[in-house]
Amino acid sequence: MAAGAIALETAYMKKNGYPVGMKTVVRCRAGHLFTTIWIPGASFKAVRLGALRLQYCPVGRHFTLVRPVKENELTDEVREAAELSRDVRIP
Secondary structure, eight states: HHHHHHHHHHHHHHTTTTTEEEEEEEEEEOOOOOEEEEEBBBBBSEETTEEEEEEEEETEEEEEEEEEEOGGOOHHHHHHHHSSBBBOSOO
């Protein structure tokens, strides 16, 4: 049942243009962009709150809510800038 829920969440995110994986660009509530690991059904460094996660923003150096940014909203320049600011890879 859990695997089915994870599969549904992954399918929903991909269908709606949200990336998942090891280098997902996210935006915090202050507007900062950075990359993080975003795997549906799993969270080792953040508190899951539905489509949002509470985690540390390495750009603003604060704890905040983050959400993934849709692929079609990212230009190459924005993606490159976000990849320069990564959160910690392992908790």
